[in-house]
Amino acid sequence: MSEVTKSDGFEPRITAFVCKWCTYAGADLAGTSRMTYAPNVRALMLPCTGRIDVSFVIRAFLQGADGVIVSGCHPGDCHYTAGNYRARRRWILFRDLLDTLGFDLRRFELAWISAAEGAKWVKTIQAFTDRLRELGPYTAMHNLADDRAPGIAPQAGTDVLLDLAQAKPDVASVDPQLVADIAEALDGGKLKAVVGWMKAPTLNRPRPAWFATAAAAKEMVSPNGTGNLVRLLKKRQLRALLPLGLVARACEAGALNVLAQEANIDPAAITVFTVDRNGRYLGAQNLPADLPTDRPVGFSDETLKALDQLMAKSPEERWTFWTSQSAKCLRCYACRASCPLCTCDQCIMDKNQPQWFPTAADGPGNFAWQMIRAFHLAGRCVGCGACHNACPAGIPLILLNAAMARSALKNFDHRAGVDPKAVPLQSDFRTDDKEDFIL
Template sequence: MSERAENSSGTGVPPVQEHGQDAHATRSGTGVPPVLFEPKIVAFVCNWCTYLGADLAGTTRLEYPPNVRIVRLPCTGRIDFNLIVKAFEIGADSVLVSGCHPGDCHYTSGNYHARRRWILFRELLQALGFDMERIHFTWISAAEGHKWQEVVKEITEKTRQMGPYTSLYQISEAPPQSLPFRGGELNAPDKFSGPSAGQSGATPLSAWGGEGEGALRETCRRLLAEDKVKVVIGYGKRGPVFITKPGDVEKLVWNNQCLANLTVYLKRKEIKALGRPAVVVKGCDERALVVLEKESQLDRKDMHVIGMACQGMGEPKCETCDVHVPRFADEVIGETDKHAPETSERWKALESLMALPAAQRMSYWATEFERCVKCYACRQVCPMCYCERCLVDKNRPTVIDTSATDKGNFAWHILRAFHLAGRCIGCDECTRACPAGIDLRLLNLTLAKAAEEHFAYRAGIDPKAEPLIGAYSLQDKENFIR
């Protein structure tokens, strides 16, 4: 008997098939039985409950398929979402995340925090086109060896029927050539559209300025002359300007080209060195101040906020904006007759994306991210991205490939989007700044909608509300957890 046949009959374990092989192929002329596809399953488990449950299944001689690779972590609250993505990238066909039952956490509330994070992360993966049939969540206690056995058997058999996960990051099924993203035109590699021009539906430039611009200049002149502030962060003809002298306030403008979110400069060391600032904000920009103060990144007492009533700048975000007048500014200039749109209008573009099959959503994003050059403009213009050293810049270990590869690009945009969960205020500066014209707004909308629908939470609206990710509720839904 050959060594291959002896191993096959002696152990009862069929040889593991590599990805891409036919699960039912026969070896012609050899008489060897068909090679069955054996899935690779990665399980991220809690050290205190699920791991002990798996250990109990072993010590009590419960049989289950040997396809699962266990990765033990202290708590489900410590399972980084990047690990799920990385598992699929290195060849996993399914992923299992399992921890203690609610109320039984060794660290009191780790699984409650994990549950909230996974509710949001599942929504993001679904929008990106991941096969959600391959991602599983369970609660398994240290006494539930039988449940571990059942779960592993079920996942293994289900994955075996689905076959290898070969569609990850693949442009396998082209999405329609007309989608309501970025002005109704799909961004394809051969159809570069660049950043949005911000003109469609905007108030004409001739209708701006006037009293609003004059009042802004006078206000800033007064603040500087009375030494109430040391620098004014405002809009100039060609971009942001930093005014330190009363005589320079004529450089300030207010028109439909005032697109930037100026709150991003409040965290810059160079600006802090100038002294107490005044910052010009629109209604949407002001939400960033609320979030930053919640996260102890600034103190509103240390600045002066000048709010400008906004008629809309013609960007896609303006069509669904419902905060046209700043609510917490120290003084507000101007007024507007704009009314808040219907709530359903905010999700139109996202609903069009979600109406596509998962394979087409994956193809859409693979096509979009293929153009990403890793310039990190989206990070630099975001007021919520203020880490001293971004995770993507760390190389010990290298969490995300810094080169513009399929894996590196997907990992970066997943990381960026999820780090903004419950924090993104919808200024859409990331989309406007992207030199490749990638509609990052859709990823932000995905998590904003999930936060609103699951937790009735909107970032930057209520200064007294608890941060979404830092809190949890016993009533958080877990219908996706077995």
């Protein structure tokens, strides 16, 4: 990517994703009315703003766009009733993700432009083009994808932000009342098995296990492992053992609630034996009764404090931090495998017909993966830290998750995993969701 400056007569490349019913027709009207505007934009027509996935935007930037604009029907005018309301909710979360990463938000524009507003289309594109001419090429993003760029060095793991392991891998004995309750449920035939933790034969740390008899349950140890047991419910072998019990911390119980919201499990088939952060047994209940309501479920004080520290840095510093962290990614997908809420049959990162993102561990593919993972977990992640603890490269994944959880709380008063009957955040909308960032 050559270094082009304003003085070189730089002309930005703009990608527009537009709804066919409103904005595309509005742009067409501008053309048939012979209005003139900067020719820098390439418009891609989609049936609805609700169909415009954040992957399209990420891909456009990685393929060289200097700016991206998304535009569709005004609220209340959607051809499909609510596609634009749902899109708006996603853009709120996505913009917060971009901000956390230190992305230059001046390069991502959103607008409501109707079929009758050819003049608004012209004005919007002209103003956006002028702004991008001022800003110059988006080299920060393009460098990720450019073999000839200096390259982004992985950052050493010495930063305070990296020291965020959320659980201690020591083995501790379990509350006898928990074992007694489990034994009673197994002996009485109420449950076929209970998933919990036992001491690994060769290591001084707990490992996941399932217990089918009261005698076996005596081997149970305190669940202060670094993983999330709910991920095991992805396994067919375990699902064959329903009704099942599960020893769960608040974040694991929360993950069960999210799976129930998304109709991925039948909550009636699972009994939760809740323990607190320190392994203290709280009884057979869905979530601890005294969960604080002013913060996302699961995230530790240290994580939220580290997020504050990160957000106090400048966008440029955040960008440098995240790109250098992302450069360390091995694309091993241990984060995905360890997450109870990564439930897609086929991850978009594995798709090759068409291939959305590079599968090799390289700049653009890695960065896309970090963004997609965090965004797909937005409003769903329960802060268990399993992905973060599993990452062999030491990338502080929990910070991106926490940023998304904070965004969900701040913008929608939503805390993932609290209510098993709630509508999933990204499937829902309110007509008064904020839109002060949309033209």
